[in-house]
Amino acid sequence: MAPPKKFTRQKIIDTAFEIAKSEGIDAITIRKVAAKLGSSIAPIYVNFTDVEQLIQEVVAKTLEVSRQLLSEQQSGEPFRDIGIASIRFAKEYSVLFRDLVMKNNSHMKHNEDHVNILVQQMKSDPLLKGFSDEELKQILLKMQIFQTGLSMMVANDLLPDDFNEEKMIEMLDRTADDVITAARLRQSNQMSEGENLR
Numbered sequence: 001m002a003p004p005k006k007f008t009r010q011k012i013i014d015t016a017f018e019i020a021k022s023e024g025i026d027a028i029t030i031r032k033v034a035a036k037l038g039s040s041i042a043p044i045y046v047n048f049t050d051v052e053q054l055i056q057e058v059v060a061k062t063l064e065v066s067r068q069l070l071s072e073q074q075s076g077e078p079f080r081d082i083g084i085a086s087i088r089f090a091k092e093y094s095v096l097f098r099d100l101v102m103k104n105n106s107h108m109k110h111n112e113d114h115v116n117i118l119v120q121q122m123k124s125d126p127l128l129k130g131f132s133d134e135e136l137k138q139i140l141l142k143m144q145i146f147q148t149g150l151s152m153m154v155a156n157d158l159l160p161d162d163f164n165e166e167k168m169i170e171m172l173d174r175t176a177d178d179v180i181t182a183a184r185l186r187q188s189n190q191m192s193e194g195e196n197l198r
Contacts, residue, residue: 006043007037007039007043007044007047009047009048011037012033012037012043012044012047012048012054013054013057013058013061014061015033015036015037016028016033016054016055016057016058017058017061017062018036019032019033019036020058020062020095020096020099021093021095021096022095023095024095024096024098024099025055025058025059025096025099025100025105025107026099028051028054028055028058029051030044030045030048030050030051030054033054055107056107059100059107059108062093062096062100065089065093066085066089069085069088069089069092070082070085072085073085076126077125077126077127078121078122078124078125079121079122079125079127079128079139079140079143079176080125080172080173080176081121082118082121082122082140082143083143083147083169083172083176084169084172086147086148086151087147087150087151087154087165087168087169087172088165089151090151090152090154090155091154091155091165094154094155094156097151097152097155098152098155098156101148101151101152102152102155115137115140118140119133119136119137119140122136122139122140123136127180128180130187131183131187135183135187138183139179139180139183142179143175143176143179146172146175146179147172150168150171150172154168
C-alpha cells in the first residue's frame, strides 16, 4: 500500500484559490478541495479547522495577488499604478473580483490600514505633492469609486469591443487628472479664503 500523500498548508490554499478563481469563493468546500488534490478530507482538516478558515486564507492570497499586480506597475506615478493594477486584477481575476467587490460579504470591508499604505505610496507621486493625508484620502476615495465602476465593467465584459486596456488607462489618467485638478482648485480656494480673513 502506497503511503498517503502529504499536502502542505500552502498547496491546500493554492488549490482552493484555483477553485475560487474559476468558480467563486462560495464554491470552495473541503470536499471539492480534497477532490482537486486527489486526497481525502483529512489533510485539509489537519491544516484548517473549517472551510471558513480556509476561505480567509484564500482571501488573504487574493489580496497578495492584488498587491503583486500593483508592485509590477513601475510607471513612476504610484497613484496611476494603483488604478492600472485594479483594472488588471478585474480583468485577470474577474470571478474573484465580482465575488469580493460586487457581492456584499464579510471578507472585504473598509480597511484603514490598507488606505494608509496606499496614501504613503501616493505621497511619493510627484503629481500629488503638497496634499495632506486627509486630502490624499479624499482623492483616493474618489478614484476608487471611479475605478471600481470601471473595473466592474471590465469584469462583466460590459465595455465596447474596441475599448482596450490602452483606452481604459487613458480614461483612468484623464479622470485622475480631473480629480487632482479639482483638489488643487479646492486647496487654492481654501488658501485664498484664509488670506482674505486676515
